[in-house]
Amino acid sequence: MKKFYIFFLLIFLVQITFGQTFSSDKLSKHVHYLASEELEGRALGTAGKDKATSYILDHFQSAGLQPFFPSYKQEFDLKVNLAWVKATNVVGLVEGSDPALKQEYIVLGAHYDHLGRTKDRKDYYPGADDNASGVATLLELASYYGKPENRPKRSMIFIAFDAEESGLYGSKYFVDHVSADTLGQIKAMFSFDMVGMLSKNGGLGLKGIGTLADGKELAHKHARELQVKNVSSMIEMRTDTDPFGRRGIPAIHVFTGSKSPYHKPADKADLLDYPGMEKVAQYTADLVDDLAAQPEIAAINRMEEKRGKEGTHYQRFTYGLTFGLGSSRHLYKDEFYDAKSDVAASGGVRFQYRFHPQFSLNLEGLYNYNSSQSAQGTFSREGIMVPLNLQFGTNFYVFAGGYYTHYLKAKNGDQKLDFKDNLREQEWGANYGVGINYMRYDIRFQGTRGFQSIYKNGPKVMPTGFYISFTYNL
Template identity: 35%
Template sequence: MNHRTIAFLLLLATPLFAQEPSADRVKKHIEKLASDNMKGRGTGSRENAKAAAYIARQFRKYGLKPLGEDGFYQPFTAKVRRVVVPDSLRKAANVIGFLDNGAAQTIVIGAHYDHLGMGTQGSSLASNPQGQIHNGADDNASGVAGLLELAQYYAKNSEKEPYNFLFMAFGAEELGLQGSRYFLNHPTLPLDRLNFMVCMDMIGRYNPERGVGIGGYGTADAWPEVFQGVTAGVKFFTDRAGNGGSDNAAFYAKQIPVLFFHTGGHPDYHKPGDDPEKIDAKAEEEILRLEIKLIDNALKLPKMKFTPVQ
C-alpha cells in the first residue's frame, strides 16, 4: 500500500473520528465563548450577539437547517427586572438548528449561552461586581460546548436516527429562563412533536467525589429503561425532579420529559472567577459520551409519556 492510498484512507476515516466528542474542541469552544473579549455575554450586549453568531456558524458548518424566525435566530425582547443600569429592555435571541431525519417526533438538546456580562444586570454574587467581567466559562460556555459537540455528533452520524433533533442555544436564561419560555410560547416546531428535552447547564467543573447530577429521572415512564445498564467514564447519579435548575424547567412546565445535566456548584458561581482554565474538558468529554449513550437508548423507544414529579 503506497503513501497516497494510506493518505486517502485516512481522509475517508477522518469524519468518523471527528464526530466523537473531543476534549480539545470542548476547550476551544469554551475559550472562545468565555474569553475576556466576550465581556461576559450579557444579554443585549454586542458580545452576546457575537456568541450567538459563533453558535450559528457552527450549526451552519454541521449542515443543520435554520429553524428560527430569522435564519438560525429567534429574536425576542428580554426584560431585566434587577438591573444596575437603566435599560430594562434588551434585544436577545435563541439560536435554533434542526436536524431533519424525516421523523414524526423530535428530541430537543439545549443550553443557554448568555451570562452576567460586566456585573450590571444583577445576579452576581461578587461583593463589587460592577465593571468586572463575569466570563461564565462553566455557566454556561461549558453547556454550549456540549450542545455543539452533540450537534456535530448527530449531524455527522452516518446512520439516520428514528427521531429528528432540535439543537437550541437559549438567550436570557440568567434573566429568568426568558429564551426557553419565549420559544415554548412561540414554537418554530409544534410542541406535540417534541419527545423530550436534554439540558446542559454547568457541566465543566466535574468533582469525582460528587459526580455529575442528572435531573428529570422522574419526568417520563421510560427513563429507568433508558438508564438500565449504562456505565460511563464519570460518576453520575439521578434525581427525579425536572422543574428546577435551568431551561429544562420551562419544558417541564409544558409537560415535556426532561433530563438536566449539571456538575454542581462551586465558589466561582456567578462570580468573575468562573474562567476557562478551571474547566475539566476531559471530564466534560466523558459526560457527553454518557449523554450519547442515554440518547441512543432513548432512540430505540417510542415517544415518552410525561409523568409529573410530586
C-alpha cells in the same frame, strides 16, 4: 511478519484517530472563546453576547444543521431595568432518518447568556462553567448529529437559549411561540447547564430523567465510565428545563454540580475538567441515540396528564410561606384627629389556585399583628387573618379581594382589653395591591381597609394597613 505488525499498528492508530467521537481539545476551544474577555461575560444587550450568538450560529451551519424556523434566530424583545434589549435564541434542526418517527422531536439545549461585567467595570464574569461548558457540549453534539451517519430516527432540535440568567426568558419564549402541534411532538428535552466539573462532583446529575417511563433504567444502562446521580422525577425549576416541564414534556437537567466559582469572576476556562466534559458528551450521545431509536417514548403519568389537558402548561396549584411587614393606623372618622401609624406584621402560608393562565385565586392563613399610637401609648391587636384575593397576571400582577380576621388579644398601653365588652372581636375588610413574581419568589405591595369600626359602640374607628410581603413558593 514485520509488514503484518506494521499493518495492524496502522489500523490501531486509525481507530484511535477516527474512533474518538468527542474531543476535549474542541470542548476547551469553545469554552475558552465563550469565556474570554472579548465576550465580556455575554450579558444581554452587549456586543459580547452578540458575538456569542454569531459563534453558535456559524457552528450550527458548519455542522450541517438546518434552521428550525425560517431563520436560525428566534428573536424577542426583553426589558432590562429601564431599557428594551433584543434577545436571541439560536435554533437548529437535524431531521430524523425514520419516515414516521422523524415527526417527533428530542430537544438538546443550553443557555449561553451570562452576567457581563462587574459593577465597577474593572472585571467581568467569564461564566466558563455557567454556562460556556453547556454550550460547548451542545455544539459538539450538534457536530456529531449533523453527520449523515449519525442521524437518529427521531428529529433533533438544538437550542442555544438566551436570557436564562434574567428569568428563563429564552426557553419560555420558545415553548410559548412554537406551534401547538410541534410542542406536542417534543418527547424529551435535555438542558446542559454547568457540566464542567465532573471529577469534582464525583458523577453526573440527571435530575428529571425519572419523568421518562424508563428514564432511570436508561440512565444507568449507559453509565460505563461515569457515575450518574440524582435520577429523580423532579424537574429543576432554576434552569431551562422548567418551561418544558410545565408543558408536560420530560425535561432533564444535565449537571455536574455547583463546584465552580458560581456567578463569580473566578469562573474561568482554565478550571474546567475537559476530559470529564468529553465523557459527559459521549454519555449523552449514547443515551440519546438509544432514546431516539425506541419505538415509543413514554412519560410517567404525571407528565402525560399535564400534556393531555388543554392549557395546563401553567402549574394549577402552588403553595408557599409568606411574611409581611408594614404599618397600620386607625382612622377616627367622627373626630378631628387620627391615631398615628405604628408597626404591622403578618406571617403564615399562602395557597394559589390558577384556573386560567392569567387568573388565580389566592388564599392565605396568617398570624397578624397591627398597632397604632394612642393617648395611652400603643394600641395593638393580634389575631388570625384569612385573606382571599383574585389575581390577574403572572410575572407582574394586580390583585384584590377581602379578608376576615378573628382577634385573640388586644392591648392599649399596658392595659389588656376584653373583647366581651366594647371591642370588636371579628373584622371584615378589603385587600388590594400589586406584585412581582420571579421563579419561586413573590414580592407584593398591598393595602388593607376594614369595613367596620374596631368598637361595637362609641367612636367610629376604621382600621387600615400597608404591607410589603415576601413569599417563597415551595
